[in-house]
Amino acid sequence: MPIALNHVDTGGAGIPLVVVHGLFGSADNWRSHVKAWQAGRRVITVDLRNHGRSPHAVGMDYEAMAADLLALLDRLGIARAHLLGHSMGGKVVISLARLAPERVASLIVADIAPRAYGHDHxxxxxxxxxxxxxxxxxxxxxxxxxxxxxxxxxxxxxxxxxxxxxxxxxxxxxxxxxxxxxDYEAIMGAPAGEGAFAGPTLVLRGAHSHYVTDEMLPELREVLPEARVVTLDAGHWLHAERPEAFREAVDDFLGGAG
Structure with missing residues (x-):
């Protein structure tokens, strides 16, 4: 059963941008970006289950976490949203896009590919x-x-x-x-859902990160065929290391995504 996620909603009109953090992160990590984005659009940051101020619950598989996020959209009366997810959060938004594509206006995936990874935590x-x-x-x-x-x-x-x-x-x-x-094995596993998400997609990757290498791009495009791939001079924490370049890429993409 989905849990009620803690979230911060800036309010505003138009299709909102929903931001989803990575493993061991929280909505708090995105405050500076939200301040920049909220002048032009509604921004919603969430704490995933077992993170931030959200409840603790057994089960960290991507179908469960995508269901939590979908339940939040339902609770807020949001028919469609732009989804941005970093790392584990990227897999969550990919999962939601595959499971309920009609709810996703566009997808922004930050430094993660739709695949399983090895243990490194x-x-x-x-x-x-x-x-x-x-x-x-x-x-x-x-x-x-x-x-x-x-x-x-x-x-x-x-x-x-x-x-x-x-x-x-x-x-x-x-x-x-x-x-x-x-449930670490599930976290390191592939996103939920089957097939491809054919909507507008931006994949941001760090040039010094091993999470989205050139060798992974064919596999990535099987799931995200419309992906525009942008490489920043950063590591895995590209939104923290290159915040201005990160926001510029997101703004440029959303300007064409509606």
């Missing part, structure tokens, strides 16, 4: 478990705990966005870590 899970067990009193202590398993400061800062103040004091994770780790 062991260190992140270990770091988050260490924080959960260590119950840090402040963000400095949390960073020290994360650093036992994650060397890159940028990654630690990103993971720290999942901390919140606990009622009993100190910091705690707001992630549904058990539920995410339990």
């Amino acid at each position: 062991d260190a992140v899970f270990a770091a988050l478990r260490r924080v959960a067990q260590g119950r840090p009193a402040n963000r400095r202590e949390a960073d020290e705990l994360l650093a036992e398993h994650v060397e890159e400061r940028a990654v630690r800062l990103f993971l720290a966005t999942n901390l919140e103040r606990a009622e009993e004091g100190g910091l705690r994770l707001r992630l549904g870590l058990d539920e995410i780790q339990q």
Whole structure:
């Protein structure tokens, strides 16, 4: 059964842009982009299940997460939307586009292909478990705990966005870590649905990322035949590393997508 996703809605007229974060992310990660976009269109950012301020629930397969997102569109009375998803969120929006194409005005997929990937989050899970067990009193202590398993400061800062103040004091994770780790195989798997989404599509990829390589493009175009592929001088976190170029590409695409 779909769950009620936490979301932030800027309001406004026209076909909205719905933004879906990646694994371990949240709607909060998109605040600067929303500020830029909301002047010209309605923008809705969501927290997927087990992320941000949304409820925790067993099941992280893409059919379930697409159903959550579709239920949100129904609840908000949105007949069609432009969907933008990064990484895991990209697979969620691809899934929705395949399962309910009539609800998708256009699709924007940020640095992910519609395929299964190998495991590469062991260190992140270990770091988050260490924080959960260590119950840090402040963000400095949390960073020290994360650093036992994650060397890159940028990654630690990103993971720290999942901390919140606990009622009993100190910091705690707001992630549904058990539920995410339990269904990690599904998260790393291919999107739900069958066949192709033939609507307007933009695929943004990082030149220094391994998630959408040239070798993957034929496979990608089997699912997204109308995809316009744009490569930015960035890694996997292209919307954070090159925010202006990212927004420019999205704005240019949406200007032609209606």
